[in-house]
Amino acid sequence: MTERPLDEAELAALSAYDTPTICNALEIVCPERRALGFTTETLICSFPALKPMVGYARTATIRAMEKPAKDADEMAADRVAYYRYVEAGPGPSVMVIQDVDSRPGAASWWGEVHSAVHQALGCLGVVTNGAVRDLDMVADGFQFLSGTVVPSHAWVHLVSHGEAVSVCGMLTHSGDLVHADRHGAVVIPHEAAREVPAAAELCMRREAPILAACREPGFSAEVMARVMAEAKEIH
Numbered sequence: 333m334t335e336r337p338l339d340e341a342e343l344a345a346l347s348a349y350d351t352p353t354i355c356n357a358l359e360i361v362c363p364e365r366r367a368l369g370f371t372t373e374t375l376i377c378s379f380p381a382l383k384p385m386v387g388y389a390r391t392a393t394i395r396a397m398e399k400p401a402k403d404a405d406e407m408a409a410d411r412v413a414y415y416r417y418v419e420a421g422p423g424p425s426v427m428v429i430q431d432v433d434s435r436p437g438a439a440s441w442w443g444e445v446h447s448a449v450h451q452a453l454g455c456l457g458v459v460t461n462g463a464v465r466d467l468d469m470v471a472d473g474f475q476f477l478s479g480t481v482v483p484s485h486a487w488v489h490l491v492s493h494g495e496a497v498s499v500c501g502m503l504t505h506s507g508d509l510v511h512a513d514r515h516g517a518v519v520i521p522h523e524a525a526r527e528v529p530a531a532a533e534l535c536m537r538r539e540a541p542i543l544a545a546c547r548e549p550g551f552s553a554e555v556m557a558r559v560m561a562e563a564k565e566i567h
Contacts, residue, residue, distance in 0.1 A: 392490060460477070
């Protein structure tokens with residue numbers, strides 16, 4: 333990353349909005365990304381009451397339905413390298429994990445232990461097409477957005493880490509800024525991130541007269557046409 337990482341206040345400003353509002357704002361500041369950069373498949377949000385998470389992506393791929401080809405020492409070395417990668421770089425982080433099995437989500441990399449480990453390494457949660465489990469024992473405040481919820485971890489193991497991944501339609505590179513909540517996730521281009529809160533407020537100001545008109549007696553298509561024209565003039 334060449335850009336200066338967002339500070340705590342800047343990250344908090346982004347987390348004040350839900351992910352759909354962030355997507356609306358990106359249509360203003362990055363119109364060329366209107367149809368890309370976000371999840372396009374349904375994810376299960378295990379903890380919908382948690383506020384949106386905003387952090388820098390740490391990426392990895394996993395597999396669960398085949399025994400790993402490496403021996404125990406090689407697997408342990410891979411895990412240590414992965415944990416060092418998760419810990420390094422700007423934070424907080426959001427894990428974006430692609431399950432590369434032919435049937436993703438058949439077994440889980442995520443549960444009580446990994447939520448605690450990753451939280452202690454500075455991570456806010458995970459976005460994955462794979463599975464999660466141990467929902468009653470997850471580290472407090474750690475978010476799960478997953479393709480499935482299952483009871484077993486089977487042969488789950490790391491395949492790689494640090495490379496670009498595609499999770500539910502969202503292409504993510506290591507270090508990307510990710511915003512996620514119960515609706516899904518979106519990558520915020522870092523060069524535009526500081527413009528997004530103001531754009532989100534503009535979106536909400538433009539929506540306000542339309543919503544107010546809908547709630548008034550006598551609302552009609554003609555009223556809608558008028559308030560739509562008025563909303564376009566809000567800057």
